Amino acid sequence: MTALETYLIKLIKAQGPITIATFMAEALGNPRHGYYMKQDPFGRAGDFITAPEISQMFGEMVGLWQAVNWMNMGRPEKIHLIEIGPGRGTLMQDALRSLKAIPGMMDALEIHLVEMSPKLKTTQAETLKDYKIPTWHSRIGDVLSQAKGAPILLIANEFFDALPVRQFQKTGNGWHERLVSLDDKERLSLRLAPAPSPEHLIPSALHRADVGSIAEVCSIGDNIMAEIAEHIQQSGGAALVIDYGHDAHGTGDTLQAVKAHKYVDILSEPGDVDLTTHVNFQRLKEVAHACETRVHGPTGQGVFLKALGIDARAETLSTNASEAQKSTILAALHRLTDDGEMGNLFKVMAVTDQSLSGVIGFEE
Numbered sequence: 255m256t257a258l259e260t261y262l263i264k265l266i267k268a269q270g271p272i273t274i275a276t277f278m279a280e281a282l283g284n285p286r287h288g289y290y291m292k293q294d295p296f297g298r299a300g301d302f303i304t305a306p307e308i309s310q311m312f313g314e315m316v317g318l319w320q321a322v323n324w325m326n327m328g329r330p331e332k333i334h335l336i337e338i339g340p341g342r343g344t345l346m347q348d349a350l351r352s353l354k355a356i357p358g359m360m361d362a363l364e365i366h367l368v369e370m371s372p373k374l375k376t377t378q379a380e381t382l383k384d385y386k387i388p389t390w391h392s393r394i395g396d397v398l399s400q401a402k403g404a405p406i407l408l409i410a411n412e413f414f415d416a417l418p419v420r421q422f423q424k425t426g427n428g429w430h431e432r433l434v435s436l437d438d439k440e441r442l443s444l445r446l447a448p449a450p451s452p453e454h455l456i457p458s459a460l461h462r463a464d465v466g467s468i469a470e471v472c473s474i475g476d477n478i479m480a481e482i483a484e485h486i487q488q489s490g491g492a493a494l495v496i497d498y499g500h501d502a503h504g505t506g507d508t509l510q511a512v513k514a515h516k517y518v519d520i521l522s523e524p525g526d527v528d529l530t531t532h533v534n535f536q537r538l539k540e541v542a543h544a545c546e547t548r549v550h551g552p553t554g555q556g557v558f559l560k561a562l563g564i565d566a567r568a569e570t571l572s573t574n575a576s577e578a579q580k581s582t583i584l585a586a587l588h589r590l591t592d593d594g595e596m597g598n599l600f601k602v603m604a605v606t607d608q609s610l611s612g613v614i615g616f617e618e
């Protein structure tokens with residue numbers, strides 16, 4: 255039994271069943287035993303691999319996207335470059351390498367990282383040691399107040415999928431919240447709340463769903479998107495969200511647990527396995543629209559990266575490369591862009607102020 259499981263069992267005995275959102279928040283972010291708080295889970299030797307860890311080309315294309323937007327914004331003298339959930343800092347490092355080639359851009363940048371994990375902050379500092387020193391924040395609200403009045407360029411890759419969601423299941427008498435409780439052997443188990451939840455908690459598009467359907471609601475994600483979009487609406491800028499997910503409201507249980515690149519039971523080994531859900535881009539879009547920003551996409555990651563020129567970048571990197579290096583570059587290109595790989599499952603959505611139209615990477 256993991257240390258976090260012992261803690262959760264005590265918590266449930268004392269306070270009663272907890273929501274899926276509380277379970278996810280504890281499993282990933284508990285200050286002592288949370289998954290991200292105590293380890294570096296990335297890479298082949300870890301639990302999963304993200305796009306920036308597959309190839310430098312991913313971060314370079316994101317950097318190029320930021321550069322084109324900065325130029326289209328009229329090259330503001332001061333701009334806050336923010337990454338939320340920066341992992342090992344690899345994406346930011348590769349993006350900054352692209353940005354160095356753009357005259358004036360490095361001087362304009364103030365770099366901010368929003369990260370909850372002390373362990374990953376140390377890794378990020380090491381990865382980025384050759385660049386301007388970033389400022390770290392625990393919450394997006396903190397960096398946005400610091401950036402008040404100035405435009406931002408923001409990137410969130412595989413961040414929204416790590417945010418806690420609540421789950422509700424439709425029954426004959428309404429929507430009941432799924433809870434983590436204890437079974438008769440005092441081990442973690444799932445059950446439904448005995449009383450129905452108010453229907454207004456469920457997106458209205460799902461009210462007529464069939465009995466048995468599961469709805470997921472990520473209020474934390476909505477709030478973070480609203481904070482970003484409000485800032486962009488008032489002070490200008492552009493945000494790029496990349497994640498796996500769907501671009502229409504839908505039902506289904508998308509909560510998954512991964513350890514050593516394999517799916518495992520969501521209740522097994524809490525604190526030692528990664529937990530994610532599919533991001534509801536339709537919902538993020540609605541929130542951004544409500545803040546009067548312009549939304550671009552979502553589009554597939556493959557389409558986005560190809561529009562930015564990833565094929566040409568792969569060719570340049572392959573020039574003078576050994577045969578082994580060439581095949582690594584081609585394999586990475588395929589994995590990042592192919593429809594059967596990350597090219598379609600991963601979606602890219604941008605939120606900009608109204609003045610930015612025809613944003614690169616999106617067919618509009």
Ligand SMILES: C[S@@+](CC[C@H](N)C(=O)[O-])C[C@H]1O[C@@H](n2cnc3c(N)ncnc32)[C@H](O)[C@@H]1O
Nearest residue numbers: 290304306339340341368369370371411412416
């Ligand atoms: C799946 S990793 C993605 C890392 C990186 N963007 C990449 O693509 O390699 C999720 C990142 O978000 C951070 N994170 C998760 N939830 C967070 C929260 N609520 N606040 C701040 N950081 C969070 C994790 O510590 C980690 O750095």
